[in-house]
Amino acid sequence: MYLYSLMPSQLQARPMKCNIAIAMILSVAFALPARAEFVGTLEFEPAGCKSTGQCLLVYDFGYIDPSGVGWQAKAGLKTDGASIPAWAQSIIGGAWDTEYLRAAVIHDHYCERTVRPRTATHRMFYNALIESGVSQAKALVMYYAVMVGSHMWINLMEGQPCSGIANCVRRAPAETVIPNASIRPNQAGELQAYRPPRFDDPAVMRDIREAQKIIEAGSIKAPEEVEQFAKRRNPSDFFLTHGDSVRYHGPSSKLPDR
Numbered sequence: 001m002y003l004y005s006l007m008p009s010q011l012q013a014r015p016m017k018c019n020i021a022i023a024m025i026l027s028v029a030f031a032l033p034a035r036a037e038f039v040g041t042l043e044f045e046p047a048g049c050k051s052t053g054q055c056l057l058v059y060d061f062g063y064i065d066p067s068g069v070g071w072q073a074k075a076g077l078k079t080d081g082a083s084i085p086a087w088a089q090s091i092i093g094g095a096w097d098t099e100y101l102r103a104a105v106i107h108d109h110y111c112e113r114t115v116r117p118r119t120a121t122h123r124m125f126y127n128a129l130i131e132s133g134v135s136q137a138k139a140l141v142m143y144y145a146v147m148v149g150s151h152m153w154i155n156l157m158e159g160q161p162c163s164g165i166a167n168c169v170r171r172a173p174a175e176t177v178i179p180n181a182s183i184r185p186n187q188a189g190e191l192q193a194y195r196p197p198r199f200d201d202p203a204v205m206r207d208i209r210e211a212q213k214i215i216e217a218g219s220i221k222a223p224e225e226v227e228q229f230a231k232r233r234n235p236s237d238f239f240l241t242h243g244d245s246v247r248y249h250g251p252s253s254k255l256p257d258r
Contacts, residue, residue, distance in 0.1 A: 073109035103128035111151035155245040
């Protein structure tokens, strides 16, 4: 489904009666429960770019998730999401399955520009797959795959000195070590620990294949269950066990690659 909206300047140019009618329609629309939908047309350039996997988006393309939150990849974005990576083809289908591509382009955009929380970004991918028509079983497997193997980031928040509190951050270890992560600011200037995708790691791929069998057997039926499942299978994964943010001791802390 495509969504088209009028700019404020367009509304001002219309007669008062029309403005009132539009306002009434919008008020009814906002009163309705949010529904997920894609916005715009997904098209790549230049011609033949799919053979190289180096494509640009021709138009702005976005997604509104079930909570009403908008996610948008802008025209001109360079993306390798124009083809399904080899690790995912056995799960989702052929290399050019459009049901997957719409979700992948948006997900790739926010994995490269980590301005949204990681957990929300990966959940958006699952919701977008469902909206694209991917079966729930496949979407759950893909959700598990990105949770354990995709881009991972966590915001670093400096702790404040305190006293007389049992869990005071002052009592935290002087060094914060996040395995296999580099420390960097994101596009909004927020300090984050970041770990690149690990789909070339045989142990990660073995874990995904084993999880796929369990999920497809039907014992896991919801994304919340996948989240808990991933944590149980990967109890030493710092990112999975610490959510979207973690406090560190302060500027004197030794953080990797800072």
